[in-house]
Amino acid sequence: MNTIPSIILATLTMACGGESTPPAAPAAPAAKAEATPLKPWRDALTESDILKYGERVFMAKGSNTCNDCHGKDGTKGRLEQAANLTMPATWRSSKALGGDRAKVDHALSFLVSNGGKKFNQDYVKANPDAGWDWAKSDAKAYDIQMFGVTQSSTMAALKKIRKDLKKTGIELPKADLTAFGAQSVLSYVRSIESAAK
Numbered sequence: 001m002n003t004i005p006s007i008i009l010a011t012l013t014m015a016c017g018g019e020s021t022p023p024a025a026p027a028a029p030a031a032k033a034e035a036t037p038l039k040p041w042r043d044a045l046t047e048s049d050i051l052k053y054g055e056r057v058f059m060a061k062g063s064n065t066c067n068d069c070h071g072k073d074g075t076k077g078r079l080e081q082a083a084n085l086t087m088p089a090t091w092r093s094s095k096a097l098g099g100d101r102a103k104v105d106h107a108l109s110f111l112v113s114n115g116g117k118k119f120n121q122d123y124v125k126a127n128p129d130a131g132w133d134w135a136k137s138d139a140k141a142y143d144i145q146m147f148g149v150t151q152s153s154t155m156a157a158l159k160k161i162r163k164d165l166k167k168t169g170i171e172l173p174k175a176d177l178t179a180f181g182a183q184s185v186l187s188y189v190r191s192i193e194s195a196a197k
Contacts, residue, residue: 038171041180045170047187053161054188057181062153064145066185074192081143085189086196095137103130105186112182115150116142149181 045053058066063078071077074085083091089099093111097103107130111119120141124132134140149158158181162172172180 041172054184060157092137112148113178115148116146117144
């Protein structure tokens with residue numbers, strides 16, 4: 001069997017008046033549709049949404065999570081010394097700040113965002129006008145086992161929430177995870193307090 005090389009065949013075909021089809025040019029890439037901008041979580045979420053996510057963060061499974069230490073209903077968790085979340089008057093922050101709700105919430109936001117160790121080291125220095133007075137409380141420091149939302153299982157829950165929010169068009173930047181976590185957990189804790197009344 002005698003085969004004619006393809007280049008000779010193409011030349012003969014063109015010489016005999018046949019058509020040669022040049023190879024097709026690669027298709028241009030499809031233009032990407034512009035993504036809809038994500039809405040900032042602080043603008044997009046209602047207080048009800050924040051509360052719902054706070055429950056998810058509070059109920060994260062693992063050791064040293066909110067519900068592990070304080071209990072699912074805010075009482076009788078694994079750690080006997082953990083605050084009873086249904087009784088804010090007994091909280092160290094309430095005692096140290098004379099019960100001033102705005103100051104207590106500010107201090108708790110710092111505590112839940114950063115954990116007990118960082119609170120003990122930095123809160124009073126960073127907030128000299130807060131009026132924090134350990135002498136009014138029943139302790140000299142927070143237990144360093146109080147990790148707040150920095151605990152790994154809790155942070156994993158926050159990252160999952162971040163992904164879920166993105167799917168719905170809401171942006172929760174990585175840099176806001178602890179602030180979001182603290183705000184949502186405190187909202188949930190206040191709901192526990194209200195439900196216990």
